[in-house]
Amino acid sequence: MLTMTGIGKSFFGVRVLSGVDLAVAPGEVHAIVGENGAGKSTLMKILAGVHQHDEGTIEIDGRRVSFGHPLDAQRAGVAIIYQEFNLLPERTVSENVFLGREPIRRGLVDRTAMDTATARLLAELGEDSFGPRQPVKRLSVAQQQVVEIVKALSLDARIVVMDEPTAALAEHEVELLYRLVRRLQERGIAVLYISHRLREVFDLSDHVTVIKDGRLVTTVATEDVTSEDLVRLMVGRDLNGYFPPRSTSVGETRLQVTGGGTDRLHDIDLKLNAGEIVGIAGLQGSGRSELAKALFGAEPFTRGEMTPVRPRSVRQAIRAGIGLVTEDRKSEGLALRQSVRDNALLVTRAIGRGARRSGVRDLLERVRLTPPREEQEVRYLSGGNQQKVVLAKWMTVAPKVLLFDEPTRGVDVGAKAAIHDLMRELAEDGMAIMMISSELPELIGMSDRIVVLREGRIAGTLPAGSSEEAIMSLAAGEVSA
Template sequence: MDEDVMAAPATTGEPVLRASGIVQSFLGTTVLHGVGIELRAGEVHGLVGENGAGKSTLMKILAGAHHPDEGTIELHGERVSFSSPLQAQRAGIATVYQEFNLLVDRSIAENVWLGREPRRGPLVDRARMLRETRELLSSIGVPDLDPALPVRQLSVAEQQIVEIAKAVSLDAKVISMDEPTAALADHEVSLLYRIVEALTARGIAILYVSHRLREVFDLCSTITVLKDGRQVGTYPAAELDERGLVRLMVGRELSAFFPDRAADAAPGEVALALEGAGNGFVDDISLEVRAGEIVGLAGLQGAGRTELLSAIFGADPFTRGSMRVGGEALRPRSPRHGVRAGLALITEDRKGQGLSLSLTVAQNALGVVRAVFPGRTAAARTELPSTLEELALVARGLDQEVQFLSGGNQQKVVLARWLAVAPRVVLMDEPTRGIDVGAKYGVYEVMRRLTSAGVAILMASSELPEVLGMSDRVLVMRDGRLVGALPPSASEEDVLALAAGAEGAEAAA
């Protein structure tokens, strides 16, 4: 990204919002212990910590979604108490949550102005609403997004942009952003940086929550660290580096961000092979993934990584070319067919596609084996406690609803449900999206254990350090095609140049 869109503001103004001594408990469990934070005009203030540290709870208190048991909140020096998010919005506090809060059957414009629609007499002035939404989208750098489009037709990245536009439209004095770039492509991240820069230039205070530590250092002038619901401290960003920040977050040194593979590990037989495979989304795909190997899929947003994994799994079957699993010809007609052949797919949207949030840990973990291999269910139920122990799942018990687990622990439940069917090939789409650095390390350790047991992994990820740190080989996609392969020793710049089709970019032989 360009240097001119990454610099944090050098100076900030007066305190806009101050929270002090915030205590919050749920069902007898204290999740915030006397936490405080101060946001200043024109400042981007980072809030970091592992999943379960209390970040989301603090944000929801500031947004009026929760009322603290103890503590005070001051806005522009005056004590306030919000009984609802709408009351907080009217006071000038907007929140962009990590999980989307959009009505998918309504248009972009209707979502942006929901509850605040411009009117002509008793009727909604739709022409004005569309015009003002178009102007708003243009002002934040996305003039080509049609405000009349229903949200259902938007990509994940476009839905995130609608959430940001909705917050900007509130003319807030404080904007809280919870993982705003989790689903954005690189050029969209650059756009967000420019939006943040413009907002702070107008004196808006921004509370920025992200597991992407590079973003925190790019944007934030001050960083508050939470751990286990307690405030570790608040620091000038210039006095920290990534390793020091990780140490504050997890309370220990990480010997490495990515666990090493076993010294004697060597790829086995070809577990997955494609030759000239394609459908309406990807074309002429030829690749091999061997047992015990992790092959990374890199590419810009829209390159076709998710579509390729979906086709392999049988959700959008290939219509041409060949595919082999374990040496046997296969063209899955459906996900069930793919699972029976030894395939597993961990989707990028764990809450929308990977889990049933209202069901328990056990119900989710046994869901696939019960549906596809009912005869194995009893054995899988017996093995489940030891599987979850190996995954280091933190939960009250097997009967806890997964909606109450942290993002990292939800992802471990997703892993558990696929481990129950003993797959040969695991397809991973953004396996650590939206989880913190400590939880990521736990997922990486599970991936290493899988490959040590001879499982093949094909992993698509937007995080290039993850791709390069975990992969034995890196395949790069562009416009629905594979455009080359790179060793894990390649630089991020090498991968991006190949993914973008930059002149002079070369793939390994």
């Protein structure tokens, strides 16, 4: 029914997909798996007409198609259900289902027709917990997912793409989703199911396609593989690249959490020691950033013990010697229109202690900012240099614990090595460092210990130099074969 052949795509000269093939039959559930950033979402967005492919062909029912716009894909029977729903919260279920193509009778919107059609589709899906006239904002995430599916059905979609559909669902809601997927299957609809969670892949899919670094690894019948096989196919690349040597001496404990929890995190037991870099691994939505924000007091823990203090605010954390290099430096780390100097001194000025203005130059040299021009507005700096300014910002107050969330994302290779060296240097000077990263080689190359998160809990702790397979198994919640 759907055949994609040799799909390739580049963004601004960076190749994100090349030579990917995919074939799906009616009534098939086809899982697509791969690490964060492997190219799964890009592939699906090409299918949905959001992005246009540079190479390859797409055929539906043997007819070659080309989607210049999401509407083209919609007309060809492709529906995509994103992690973030595209629903209007203030409107009713049926208004959302028929948004932009409301049935008109005598110049007015025919609400009765809309409600009847929606009610029929809801009934077909076996959904009786809400009706067509309910405002969407009153629905749970799982129910909103149903609305998205009803919308897809009302568009006569024959291919439904679900992007991480369980990421936002509670445990008991996952069962409902399974039921829904099977109903779609019965109607002869092909479902493309993107998920990190291997259990779902094995529960639902007929075939599974593995993508790694933008390339097709393989497509296999799900019953022919084990979860170990899948993990091996998803990762397993050579550890290339240089990393500084590991720590030689681990000092006293700088930060400790026992039984820490928020609404997204549960039973967090974690210890960060002087001189050590602790890597945090986990899939998207596993609670990695939430952990950093909790330790930093930005989204504080509501349960559990923490020393030196369980911060209730960012200021309290900073005063206790905890710093956070945020994941998104442009929106959370820097005031882009201010100078390098003003950014470097922001924390000092905010809490009224730390390095003086005259000390900034030395710090900028220490973080290897090139050139160390203090007057430059940070928005003109490269990603790597911006990250160095963020580092300098924290070094002004000499924190005891520094948390890094994706420290080298969007940073070029040279700056990456400089940042890695610097992190190790800081650890050697007695700082306790925690590093969240989606890049397994970075985690393995840098960490003295790797803590793996899964669904808001610590799934396990691995020693330095563990394999990518070991990390992915823990992170994906491998089912025992």
